[in-house]
Amino acid sequence: MTWALDHLDQIFTLAGQHAWLAGLPLLIGLVISVPLGWLATRKAWLRTGLLTVTGLLYTIPSLALFILLPPLLGTKVLDPANVIIAMSIYTIALLTRTVADGLSAVDTSTRQAAVAMGYSTFGRFRAVDLPLAIPVVAAGLRVAAVSNVSIVSVASLIGISQLGYFLTDGYARSFPTEVWVGIVACLLLALVFDLVIQLLARVLTPWTRVAA
């Protein structure tokens, strides 16, 4: 406890870096997987193709991906961009399926009503399908957020600075307190992400709160 209080500055700095490395990929992933998920609902073969490719990307273990990206992208091993890109790949892999599922789950009669009212394909997607898919997409985003926070800490093995530093450093110095501080900090950060996403989803879907 005292150790944690003595290192508050460092904890906040690393937590900030951790949040950046785990959070930015959530945004990138969301922006990319919404159109991909939409494409997946258009044609069966597109769905199979997209979900297979993103699924295969998801199987690559994180440490391996962190190491494989620099030679592929021409970046330096210590460049945080590798982590951002790797995490974005995982987020896209997770969310593309979720977005596709969420869009397909929109009530058929609702969708047909929208078509009958004369919405264009894109207009309907933006005005009807996407908002109605928000709860499902948000659920997927929460899973991705928690998973990202955990995986980012692995990057400390290759020397990327974030909360995982406490884990590797504590282990190297045989100092359990530091490891526990790292774990708790990661959990708290995951919790913050989770709450923020839930709150955003709530604000964006006022109609889901009327039922009560």
Place this chain on the structure above:
Amino acid sequence: MIRFEGVTKKYGDGSGGESIAVNNFSLEAPTGRITVLVGPSGCGKTTTLRMVNRMIDPTSGVITIDDRNTADLPLAELRRGIGYVIQHAGLFPHRTVLDNVTTVPRLLGTDKKTARLRAMELIERVGLDPDLAKRYPAQLSGGQQQRVGVARALAADPPVMLMDEPFSAVDPVVREQLQNEFLRLQSELGKTILFVTHDIDEAVKLGDQVAVLRVGGTLAQLATPAQLLADPVDDFVAGFVGRDRGYRALQFAEAPELELTNEPTVTIGTSASEVRAVGQPWVLCVGDDGEPMGWVRAGAVSGEVTRDLLQRGGTVASTAGSLRALLDAALSSPSGRGVVADADGRFAGTIRASEVVPVIEARQQSVAEREDAAASALQGEATPA
């Protein structure tokens, strides 16, 4: 025979209070007959049914099957001796139609070959194409799935069947088919059947006796379908039984021997001059085997009678049919003369509504006596042997 004696089922509501699903319910479902439990949602009809095979245990009271207390029988033995059909069929999605049907015989230790032979027989018996045997449930329509559900319940040849809204989840046309085939099957098999439905028309059509339940799980009326329509015991039953009771009740009144009017008939290809020679505005057209095909308006025939000219709106009553069928044939006929066919489907004659109505009125005078006789006959069978 299934007998309920003072059966009550209470549920705790979690806060110390309790709600009563079935209240002091007594009923006898006679052997070889269909007893229908009908009522609005919340009347405890499904709970009542499920207490028979102890899917739900009663809070108090006794249920016996052929005078054996169900509570004393080993659960597996009890259930394997009862066919159970439910609303969404509940087929096992991972098994083919054939393997679904052989489930209970296999549980009872019948060898695979025997069980399969019997299953194939049943699959055909419930009106399914034998080619469907190798399919999986997901490849079947709702009606087909329900037929498999019935075949599966019949597989071990149980004397008793419990059916919980088995035809509710299919469309009206298929439902009617399933109901008719169910009645045909029952006339061959003579099972003791307890049948739950929320549809009073289905209850009246299928039941040898109908038990109307009211919310709170009490028996409002137990009667034959005809009695129920003719004499609802109170406002609740009257309201539940619904409109057009008088007309619908006629379906249980067998048509007596009536004087039918013979009718000159024509066939497809009869010339216009011959049609006009009959001297009536509407002329009946029959087929090669003498079966009624439809009415032709004499004035519309130019050249000869063609299929396009047939007016097919009229229903055809059977000589062995009900007063309702006779009346309906008369009312729906464009000529005002109802077409009646004999047991082989051949045209037998026509009858006017004005001829049916006196029969109905005469019948009403003796209806009370006849209903009493029917009721005591049913009770006579119901007494323990």
Place this chain on the structure above:
Amino acid sequence: MITFATVWAWFTDPANWQGADGVPTRMLEHLKFTGITLAIALVIAVPIGAWVGHSGRMRWLVTGANAARAIPTLGLLFAVSMLVSPLFTSSLAFTVPSIAVLVLLAIPPLLSGTYSGIESVDPAARDAARGMGMSDWEVLTRVELPCAMPLFLSGLRSATLQVIATATIAASISLGGLGRYLIDGLASQDYVQMVAGSILVALLALVADLVLALLERFAVSPGISGRGQGVARRRRLRFGRGGDAAASVKNSTDAPLGADPA
């Protein structure tokens, strides 16, 4: 500088295919750890998941296990290792904590896969099974488990990937396996070895996933998987009414690769 040529040179160097640090040895080690872990985790998770799904009691076990997934794997690895290692001498000091953590990580997906598989069984089918006199055990083994296969297998795939990935990281607490190339390469600044190791790990994960996808073909009844004459389309229509969004998220998050990668 890492180029295709340098990596190729590493893979074609016979020295890398021999001895205790050779690819076959490391690969076998990795497979051994993965196999042992999955075996232990299956023995623990499947009965519990089946029981919770069948009885509907103690669902918090599944919720709790899922929530525990938020614990960073690296932290869990180090913490358990520091707690458990002193209790053992010899090489067990590294193997036991690693396997323990791997088992802990494999349990949640297996548990929730088994549980949600059984929980998603059509209530009508379960009702019919009981109604025809099946015992609890018969309902479980003849109806619920076969119907739970698809979700159970996607849980197994998820668990397998998790274990392969974390076994790699466990090299940092001196576990053998392919992770050694990554961790040792890092220590000796041998980037070529790191990249080669990463390629091997990625390949192992992909192959394992494909094998499990093939397993799905054999283990799941065509009546459920929807292979063959238009079953899938019908099934989707029929179950469409119950197919709420939450359920589909549950599946997709349990195993992002839950569907057919073939």
